[in-house]
Amino acid sequence: MKNIFFLLKADRCKKVTLSLLIIIVIIGHGYSKSAENLAPNIIFFFTDDQCYDTQKDYGNPDVKTPNIDKLANSGLVFMRHYNTTAICMASRANVMIGQYEYKTGCNFEHGPMKTEKWSDAYPLKLKEAGYRVGFAGKFGFSISNDRENYKKEGEVAKHDFDFWAGGPGQTYYETAKNKSIAKYAEEYPHSSRAYAAATIDFMRESVENEQPFCMSVFYKAPHRPVQPDPMFDGIYKDTYFHKLPNYGREAGKHLAPHSRKGRQYPRFVEWGYSEEDTYQEALRKYNQLIYGVDYSIGMIMDELEKLGIDDNTVIIFSSDNGYFNGSHGLGSKVLPYEESVRCPLIITDPRHKKSDKMRKTEVLSANVDIPATILNIAGVAIPAVYDGKSLLPVLDNPKKPVRASLPITQVWGPDATHCFSVINQDYKYVYWFYEDEKQGLKATEELFNIKDDPYEMVNLAGDAKHKSQLTRMRELYDKQLQLWKADGVKYNGYEKYRVLFDRSIAWEAKEKALIEGKKKVKPIKNW
Ligand SMILES: [Ca+2]
Numbered sequence: 001m002k003n004i005f006f007l008l009k010a011d012r013c014k015k016v017t018l019s020l021l022i023i024i025v026i027i028g029h030g031y032s033k034s035a036e037n038l039a040p041n042i043i044f045f046f047t048d049d050q051c052y053d054t055q056k057d058y059g060n061p062d063v064k065t066p067n068i069d070k071l072a073n074s075g076l077v078f079m080r081h082y083n084t085t086a087i088c089m090a091s092r093a094n095v096m097i098g099q100y101e102y103k104t105g106c107n108f109e110h111g112p113m114k115t116e117k118w119s120d121a122y123p124l125k126l127k128e129a130g131y132r133v134g135f136a137g138k139f140g141f142s143i144s145n146d147r148e149n150y151k152k153e154g155e156v157a158k159h160d161f162d163f164w165a166g167g168p169g170q171t172y173y174e175t176a177k178n179k180s181i182a183k184y185a186e187e188y189p190h191s192s193r194a195y196a197a198a199t200i201d202f203m204r205e206s207v208e209n210e211q212p213f214c215m216s217v218f219y220k221a222p223h224r225p226v227q228p229d230p231m232f233d234g235i236y237k238d239t240y241f242h243k244l245p246n247y248g249r250e251a252g253k254h255l256a257p258h259s260r261k262g263r264q265y266p267r268f269v270e271w272g273y274s275e276e277d278t279y280q281e282a283l284r285k286y287n288q289l290i291y292g293v294d295y296s297i298g299m300i301m302d303e304l305e306k307l308g309i310d311d312n313t314v315i316i317f318s319s320d321n322g323y324f325n326g327s328h329g330l331g332s333k334v335l336p337y338e339e340s341v342r343c344p345l346i347i348t349d350p351r352h353k354k355s356d357k358m359r360k361t362e363v364l365s366a367n368v369d370i371p372a373t374i375l376n377i378a379g380v381a382i383p384a385v386y387d388g389k390s391l392l393p394v395l396d397n398p399k400k401p402v403r404a405s406l407p408i409t410q411v412w413g414p415d416a417t418h419c420f421s422v423i424n425q426d427y428k429y430v431y432w433f434y435e436d437e438k439q440g441l442k443a444t445e446e447l448f449n450i451k452d453d454p455y456e457m458v459n460l461a462g463d464a465k466h467k468s469q470l471t472r473m474r475e476l477y478d479k480q481l482q483l484w485k486a487d488g489v490k491y492n493g494y495e496k497y498r499v500l501f502d503r504s505i506a507w508e509a510k511e512k513a514l515i516e517g518k519k520k521v522k523p524i525k526n527w
Contacts, residue, residue, distance in 0.1 A: 040313065046217065048222065050319035050343055057079075079360055082364070087321060090106060099388075103385070111493070112142035114145050142154075199300050236283075244326075258416050263413065265329070267331030268324075404425075408421040408423060420497070495517060
């Protein structure tokens with residue numbers, strides 16, 4: 001009888017018909033529970049290191065992402081979506097608890113997320129509200145009040161999920177090497193497809209349990225190492241990848257010298273972006289990894305249809321940070337420039353009727369908005385401590401701004417590369433605090449008109465014609481720093497940035513704060 005009910009229930013999720021209702025009552029299942037059970041399901045696809053320039057709607061004509069295109073065609077594409085910290089661990093902490101890094105207190109070198117912070121996480125809030133919550137993939141941060149002996153990434157969180165196919169550390173592309181998904185290895189040897197198989201199992205169980213669900217699928221792809229699924233070796237065999245207008249070392253010379261002090265600079269050569277043939281090969285493999293994700297999303301979308309729950313399941317697609325594939329002569333992420341901090345965000349809500357005119361939005365959105373949106377979809381109150389806002393109102397009106405400005409934090413890697421930035425609808429302002437005469441580094445400001453100059457080819461900070469815009473952006477920056485000073489954590493090495501990022505404090509005092517801050521809280525190496 002369970003199987004019969006399972007099939008009936010699948011239909012009911014599409015449209016409850018009177019006859020079906022009668023049959024369910026006849027076979028003895030209480031319908032009242034089912035009738036209440038119309039809360040939408042939510043699937044959150046989160047990739048790793050996927051630049052915005054990897055899908056047609058964002059302007060790349062060379063890529064093939066048929067399933068993501070399908071989501072984009074029936075949903076809303078957020079063209080100006082930012083990760084408020086452009087590195088894995090910090091961004092994952094941002095999206096789990098809806099707060100900026102200075103409030104999560106979590107990043108590589110800094111430390112794990114404290115357990116009381118984790119209690120704000122969207123899966124916990126959903127679970128309290130009756131949702132079944134699942135997780136697959138790379139969790140990416142630890143939860144612990146013991147900075148020296150933090151547990152492996154996700155070890156604490158996994159006990160809070162009803163279904164766990166996640167893993168600590170970077171996880172592996174080889175399915176068999178990941179404990180929680182090893183059972184799928186024979187049929188799906190590459191993890192991107194195995195995560196779909198796990199998600200399908202979770203969805204079937206949820207439908208059978210009559211529970212609305214939220215599945216978070218945090219793919220490893222397209223993060224390094226470069227190990228795409230051999231099943232898709234032919235996909236980009238003959239594709240020529242065009243370069244962005246800001247490709248190459250020449251297009252990075254006008255940037256603050258601080259931007260060349262991190263590992264992003266040598267990687268332009270080390271990772272093959274500097275030569276034509278190795279550039280093409282790098283882009284083919286990178287996009288092949290994304291194709292594997294696209295295929296996996298297709299597997300899950302097919303199953304949603306089979307289960308009859310596709311019209312009551314909201315899908316969110318995004319990435320934890322962007323990626324420099326040679327832009328400004330850089331490789332990788334972290335720095336506050338567009339290719340690193342911007343990534344795709346697509347929200348597809350089948351309950352939401354839209355016209356073709358509502359296909360894209362230019363409003364500023366952020367990674368911290370994703371959990372707020374998820375809770376809003378589920379009808380669960382958004383915790384006051386969240387910095388993120390629900391993006392659902394934008395689905396109704398793509399011109400409705402969510403906020404006036406956004407902070408971007410960069411406090412990982414060499415001190416010279418640490419900076420704080422603010423973005424509004426038209427401009428980006430970056431403040432580099434670090435000084436070192438020997439290296440020719442002075443505190444520097446950058447101002448880009450990202451609306452008219454999205455590739456950040458002209459620094460307007462010294463341009464007399466943009467004096468008023470510079471003043472306005474400095475004011476926004478100072479306001480964001482005030483929020484940091486008021487609400488930021490005072491542990492894990494975050495205190496010193498109150499001084500370092502303050503534009504009005506002289507370098508001598510900053511140098512002292514930097515040295516003393518590091519003595520007090522030693523950076524954690526080799527996380
Ligand atoms: Ca990442």
